[in-house]
Amino acid sequence: MMREVKVKQITDAVSRLCMEANFDIPADIMDAVSKAYREEASPQGRDVLKQIIDNDEIAHNERVPMCQDTGLAVFFVELGQDVHITGGLLNDAINDGVRKGYKEGYLRKSTCNPFTRKNVGDNTPSVIHVEVVAGDRIKITMAAKGGGSENMSRVMMLKPSDGLEGIKKYIIDRVGESGSNPCPPVIVGVGIGGTFERSALIAKKSLLRPLDVPNPDPELDKLERELLTSINKLGIGPMGLGGRTTALGVHVIVEPCHIASLPLAVNIQCHSARHKETTL
Amino acid sequence: MAEVLRIKTPLTDAVVSSLKSGNSVLITGVMYTGRDAAHKRMIDALNRGEKLPFDIQGQIIYYVGPSPAKPDRPIGSAGPTTSYRMDAYAPTLIKLGLKGMIGKGWRAKEVIDACMKYKAIYFGATGGAGALIARSIRKADVIAYDDLGPEAVRKIEVVDFPAIVINDAYGNDLYVKGVEEYKQSEEAHT
Numbered sequence: 485m486m487r488e489v490k491v492k493q494i495t496d497a498v499s500r501l502c503m504e505a506n507f508d509i510p511a512d513i514m515d516a517v518s519k520a521y522r523e524e525a526s527p528q529g530r531d532v533l534k535q536i537i538d539n540d541e542i543a544h545n546e547r548v549p550m551c552q553d554t555g556l557a558v559f560f561v562e563l564g565q566d567v568h569i570t571g572g573l574l575n576d577a578i579n580d581g582v583r584k585g586y587k588e589g590y591l592r593k594s595t596c597n598p599f600t601r602k603n604v605g606d607n608t609p610s611v612i613h614v615e616v617v618a619g620d621r622i623k624i625t626m627a628a629k630g631g632g633s634e635n636m637s638r639v640m641m642l643k644p645s646d647g648l649e650g651i652k653k654y655i656i657d658r659v660g661e662s663g664s665n666p667c668p669p670v671i672v673g674v675g676i677g678g679t680f681e682r683s684a685l686i687a688k689k690s691l692l693r694p695l696d697v698p699n700p701d702p703e704l705d706k707l708e709r710e711l712l713t714s715i716n717k718l719g720i721g722p723m724g725l726g727g728r729t730t731a732l733g734v735h736v737i738v739e740p741c742h743i744a745s746l747p748l749a750v751n752i753q754c755h756s757a758r759h760k761e762t763t764l
Numbered sequence: 765m766a767e768v769l770r771i772k773t774p775l776t777d778a779v780v781s782s783l784k785s786g787n788s789v790l791i792t793g794v795m796y797t798g799r800d801a802a803h804k805r806m807i808d809a810l811n812r813g814e815k816l817p818f819d820i821q822g823q824i825i826y827y828v829g830p831s832p833a834k835p836d837r838p839i840g841s842a843g844p845t846t847s848y849r850m851d852a853y854a855p856t857l858i859k860l861g862l863k864g865m866i867g868k869g870w871r872a873k874e875v876i877d878a879c880m881k882y883k884a885i886y887f888g889a890t891g892g893a894g895a896l897i898a899r900s901i902r903k904a905d906v907i908a909y910d911d912l913g914p915e916a917v918r919k920i921e922v923v924d925f926p927a928i929v930i931n932d933a934y935g936n937d938l939y940v941k942g943v944e945e946y947k948q949s950e951e952a953h954t
Contacts (some may be wrong), residue, residue, distance in 0.1 A: 493908070500815065509782075525946070526942070526945075526946055528786075528788075528928065528942070529801075531802075532890050533894045534798060535896055535926070536890065536891045536892060538893075538896050539890075539893040539894070539895050539896035540893070540894055540895075542895040542899075543824075543841070543895040544904060546895065546897050548831075548834065548840065548841055548898075549831050549840070549841045549894065549895065550841070550892065550894065550895055551841060551842050551843055551891075551892045551894045551895075552829060552830050552840060552841040552842050552894040552914075553829070553843075553845070554831060554833045578925055588833045590833070590834050590840055592829065592830070592831040592832065592914050593913065593914070594829075594914070601800070601801050601804075603912070603913045603914070603915070605913070615848065618857060631845075631846075632846045632868075632869075632891060634847065635846065662871060663869065663870055663939060663943075664869045664888070664939050665846050665848065665868070665869035665870065666846075666890035667868065667892045668782065676910060695942070714950065717947065717948040717949070718943070719941060719942070719944070719945065719946035719947030719951065720943055720946075721946055723868065723888065723890055723891060724868075724869070724870075724874070724888075724939050724942070724943070725888070725928065725938060725939070725942045726938075726941070726942020726943050726944075726946045727942070727946050727947050728900040728946060737834075754892055755892055756892040
């Protein structure tokens with residue numbers, strides 16, 4: 485039995501998600517920044533963390549975006565295979581929701597032509613990843629991805645002989661070389677395995693996991709904690725002014741890869757880690 | 765909170781010379797906004813022998829592309845964007861009299877050298893604090909390149925705009941010094 489979902493429901497939900505994601509910092513991020521503020525050794529680092537806390541409270545209370553870079557709108561859609569979308573196409577419905585949400589929420593439109601750099605004007609097209617799953621619901625997760633931290637992200641096709649040590653070194657070096665650019669404290673999303681494009685996708689997806697939820701795999705949980713400790717020894721600190729809080733978390737997703745390959749993607753996320761989900 | 769210095773724009777050589785890497789400042793006065801596309805246009809204009817859209821002597825350019833202003837507000841959220849993308853253009857503007865830049869993230873050697881040679885300051889502001897920083901911006905008017913939308917050049921009036929001196933006119937770099945101070949070896953225990 486197919487369950488019907490009208491495109492208007494999707495558009496309205498997406499519009500709301502775009503605004504709420506940009507106004508309301510997720511509770512796990514606020515908790516992690518507050519904890520860092522209490523524990524940070526650097527006085528200037530503490531000043532920055534206080535500014536971030538105050539800023540995110542203003543954004544929430546006044547319904548304004550916490551960061552002027554309200555991002556490209558990235559969507560992860562889990563589409564139940566017993567859902568029938570009526571009245572139009574899924575992608576059109578999502579893009580209509582982005583147009584509406586970015587206009588009504590006074591959010592910045594940041595999509596442009598790569599050559600002429602001319603602004604498209606309505607923040608579309610959004611980036612939409614659809615996965616068909618069991619059931620008759622649609623789960624839509626919206627992530628507002630800013631340019632500053634995205635620019636510091638990389639995909640690296642390592643050699644299998646580089647092994648785990650090569651993986652760790654690349655991740656730590658990437659955060660180190662990014663320095664102050666991606667608005668630390670950052671969250672480091674890591675995708676290991678898959679193919680060239682798959683590694684990037686799972687790295688981005690890993691950023692959706694709340695900071696207070698450990699990796700379900702004990703070995704990966706250990707790896708994440710080890711990487712976080714090493715990264716926080718780099719000394720970069722809040723906004724790169726020096727300090728102990730360079731990253732709030734490291735999230736790793738691993739998938740099998742080709743016998744010839746060792747794909748590694750590092751997707752850096754700034755402290756404005758904005759995402760919001762809803763189920764229709 | 766570290767000790768804070770209050771400074772006014774336009775910046776004089778005396779003020780620039782007095783500022784040291786690591787100083788926290790509150791800036792009051794007029795500044796101009798500009799980021800990627802506006803910088804390209806300004807440099808293209810200079811290359812054609814045309815004038816810049818504003819008198820750059822002693823001025824500060826704030827690297828920002830604000831979000832749209834809600835009704836009754838002068839500006840939307842307005843935090844700094846990453847500065848290295850303006851490195852190709854900044855030395856030319858510094859040579860012409862630009863005295864300050866506000867952004868986030870490290871600068872190229874050419875920019876740091878120009879700050880020393882012509883006396884200019886690179887300030888850092890807190891990235892991702894756009895809602896907070898907007899409170900210090902009292903007025904904003906687009907004065908050039910309106911078609912660039914968020915990237916248009918705006919003349920803004922600020923009161924107590926919070927920033928920190930990253931690169932001073934003596935070659936000091938807070939990003940280098942700060943990291944050196946807090947870096948720990950892999951063996952160290954916290």
